[in-house]
Amino acid sequence: MRLVLASTNQGKLREVRRLLGSLGFTVVSLAEAGLDPRLELPETGDSFEHNALEKTRALQEMLGGWVLGDDSGLEVDALGGAPGVRSARYAGVELPGRERDLANVRLLLRELEGVEPERRTARFVCVVALVRPDGQSLLARGTCEGRIIEVPRGESGFGYDPVFLPRGRRRTMAELSMDEKNAISHRGRALRKLARRLRERGWVVGDGARPD
């Protein structure tokens, strides 16, 4: 079964292939589905659930078939949950990928200036949405708890990874290998939960992902 991923992020594509491939899906990108990768999908809500389903459904209505999408972000307790669903565009929407990541991290560190380490708690959140050919949908949420450090560390990953220290770890998300990150990340957890629910409902057969 072909499953189109509503994202241009190669890292997400690899992760989804690894976690959902064994359920019998061939996971393809927007470009492989013949769409312009710059396609803007709607994201108008104020919850991860709303946005994940909205963008996935919009794409599924264009393409038919099985479509998977996600919405994710960072919630910082000392900032009342910000940047939240605005994580990608926290410091503005004009900048390209890498520069935007750097500007977002700079703004976050500025907002948290003077906040002591024990009050810098935060979590990454990811909601994945799957819409099947008949329009029925399934959602799953995954979180990863941690805190925001004062000086960025590490080169891998993307977004806020260099300033996010997962709970119980000494290395930031950007200092972990991709497999280490996937094992604890919000996205990995959401995808494994989705795989479990798909099997429980009999939407797919196959051994699927490892238990969380």
Ligand code: IMP
């Ligand atoms: P979206 O889900 O593609 O809309 O992205 C949400 C934004 O949240 C990203 O642009 C990042 O700034 C942030 N984000 C989501 N997941 C991660 C992650 O795994 N590491 C670092 N930042 C993330």
